[in-house]
Amino acid sequence: MDVLLSAIIPLADVWVILYMLLGLLAGVLFGAIPGLNAGIGIALMLPVTYTMDPLTSLVFLTSIYTGGVFGGAITAILINAPGSPSAVATTLDGYPMALKGQANEALGLSLGASATGGLLGMIFLCVIIQPLAAFALKFGPAETFLLVIFALTSIASLSEGSFLKGIVAGLFGLLLGTIGFSASGSMRFTFGQTYLMDGMPIIPALIGFLALSELFSRLEEKDVALPLAGRLNFGKIVKGIFMVPRRVWAVLRSSVIGIFIGAIPGVGATVGSLISYETARRSSRTPEAFGRGEPDGVIAAESANNASEGGAMATMLALGIPGGAATAILIGALTIQGIVPGPRLIYEHQDVIFGLLAAEMLEQILLLAVGFVVAAAFLRVIYTPYAVLVPVVLAMCYIGAFSVRNAGFDAMLLIGCGVLGWLMKREGYPVVAVVIGLMLGKTADAELIRIFQLYGGDFTIFFKSPICLVLILATMLSLAAPLWSAYAKRRYRKLNLTDETGA
Amino acid sequence: MEKARRGSALIVPVVMLAFACAYGWSNRHVPTGDMHFAWPLTLGLGLLSLVLIGAVLVGRLPVGPALTAARLKRPVLLFLCALILLGFAGYDFPLATAAFLMLAIPLMGYRNWLAVIAVALVLPLLLYWGFTALGVPLASFWLEG
Structure with a gap:
């Protein structure tokens, strides 16, 4: 209790609150502009945090995350163009509500559901983080190594597209992560360059793979003029917000789904909101109303995608495993501040972590006001032509990459990673698997070297602890999932074909 | 994404294969004790890249739009x-x-x-x-x- 109370004190600082508001504002805008998202927003704003103290920096970046997850809903509802992938499920009922003349109510619903879902996610995070970190402290080198392998296989197998492409992307990322000094002092793939001795520079690579690649992808397509959004009515938005408490059960169920899906590496808010939407539709007394402007559909999608932030943050803070693009960049930000995510984090930086948890709760409440303001005053920003937006964002990417070490090499790496990420994306390779492999490669490598030093290459160590066995089982299941899914699809197609010829 | 034979789909697996070869070659003098993790990964990446190249050549892999x-x-x-x-x-x-x-x-x-x-x-x-x-x-x- 004392810890929680002392965590609230830094939040009385005007600058922390100001950065929180600025982060939410930037996040909602990044989320609302189709083609940008919370991850890109965090990547672009990283240089702003280089001189901040750890808590203010984390509060600012997580505010962008929180705002970004909600922001996608604004354009999803008003013009049927989800600002970010996590808002895809919101379009299913949000836009039909807008067509029925209930756009304001839908916006209010999404705002209320996002804030409530996000708050529930953060309560979950508060409850789970200490037990999860205490449990993770039991992890030895074998458990940590297997956890990294599980995280990567689950990302590769759950990502869209070919499983083989996912595995290749993950292996590529892991190899990138092993560049530089090894745990026992050998230099790998540095070509005698000092720039790579400390390993692949994380920030330029992250910005390149996640943000710049998206810009190149956008430029490949012709620009499409977005339809104009109608006028907003604040009374009706507030009415929409007050519709949320009357649907407590829907909010609770969707938030729980969002939290647990968000905690699985590689799944994230998009899948969470789609599963939550489907669950709400199936359990509804009027499933036929879904897809035609059903308020429960908006609630299911929005509370799940914001609640998933709590689950993703739990995995990131307690285990040091990034679940997706946004948490990968947050880990990069923590590393810049000299903080290493993982089981020890909560014991070594208790003030920062509990301060962050308290701030995250406040963010969810402030989101109601900021979401309101952005929808009212800044909606025109979404109509900025890509031809202007992309070069401006690229200039900001350059600042983010260059200013970590003031090295031209990092700027070149940014462009290289951006081009490679674009080529990978257009062929269906999950770039997020490369990024997460890059972040976890060094850990997995160091743990395996430690296993060899401690046990002399005796691999039975992987079968001696129950945690290892569970992780091996989970890895095998995640590897089997795509094979099973492909088999089921083939069988379904075959059955359909037999039915058609039989008929 | 459609399954087709398309030259542009070869770019990524070829880059991966080249990276695996370059990584292996540049680390040939690194003591084996430091490469327990990196060697299997290098071999795995090289082999899977070859499988991907093969799959593209026989048109069995979903590929992206042509690079026009x-x-x-x-x-x-x-x-x-x-x-x-x-x-x-x-x-x-x-x-x-x-x-x-x-x-x-x-x-x-x-x-x-x-x-x-x-x-x-x-x-x-x-x-x-x-x-x-x-x-x-x-x-x-x-x-x-």
Whole structure:
């Protein structure tokens, strides 16, 4: 209790609150502009945090995350163009509500559901983080190594597209992560360059793979003029917000789904909101109303995608495993501040972590006001032509990459990673698997070297602890999932074909 | 995504294969004790890249849209414009960014010159002042001090 109370004190600082508001504002805008998202927003704003103290920096970046997850809903509802992938499920009922003349109510619903879902996610995070970190402290080198392998296989197998492409992307990322000094002092793939001795520079690579690649992808397509959004009515938005408490059960169920899906590496808010939407539709007394402007559909999608932030943050803070693009960049930000995510984090930086948890709760409440303001005053920003937006964002990417070490090499790496990420994306390779492999490669490598030093290459160590066995089982299941899914699809197609010829 | 034989789909697996070969070659003198993790990964990446190349060649892999000149035009132009930033932003960020924006925005297809000039002149200064005020050391020989 004392810890929680002392965590609230830094939040009385005007600058922390100001950065929180600025982060939410930037996040909602990044989320609302189709083609940008919370991850890109965090990547672009990283240089702003280089001189901040750890808590203010984390509060600012997580505010962008929180705002970004909600922001996608604004354009999803008003013009049927989800600002970010996590808002895809919101379009299913949000836009039909807008067509029925209930756009304001839908916006209010999404705002209320996002804030409530996000708050529930953060309560979950508060409850789970200490037990999860205490449990993770039991992890030895074998458990940590297997956890990294599980995280990567689950990302590769759950990502869209070919499983083989996912595995290749993950292996590529892991190899990138092993560049530089090894745990026992050998230099790998540095070509005698000092720039790579400390390993692949994380920030330029992250910005390149996640943000710049998206810009190149956008430029490949012709620009499409977005339809104009109608006028907003604040009374009706507030009415929409007050519709949320009357649907407590829907909010609770969707938030729980969002939290647990968000905690699985590689799944994230998009899948969470789609599963939550489907669950709400199936359990509804009027499933036929879904897809035609059903308020429960908006609630299911929005509370799940914001609640998933709590689950993703739990995995990131307690285990040091990034679940997706946004948490990968947050880990990069923590590393810049000299903080290493993982089981020890909560014991070594208790003030920062509990301060962050308290701030995250406040963010969810402030989101109601900021979401309101952005929808009212800044909606025109979404109509900025890509031809202007992309070069401006690229200039900001350059600042983010260059200013970590003031090295031209990092700027070149940014462009290289951006081009490679674009080529990978257009062929269906999950770039997020490369990024997460890059972040976890060094850990997995160091743990395996430690296993060899401690046990002399005796691999039975992987079968001696129950945690290892569970992780091996989970890895095998995640590897089997795509094979099973492909088999089921083939069988379904075959059955359909037999039915058609039989008929 | 459709299953087809397409040359552009070979780019990524070939890059991966080249990386695996270069990684293996450059680390041939690293003691085996430090490569317990890296060798299997290198071999795995090389082999799977070959499988991907094979799958593309026989048209069994879902591939992305063809790399036509129309699709490539804007990304390539942006890449070329970005060379201005790479070459000169280390010496003078506002000037290099202004030149980059002045060239890139029209080339990307936005031709409202008044707006282009306004963005290209004002934004670099705002970025420079904003970020240097926050402690990010951006270079400028005429604005420093």
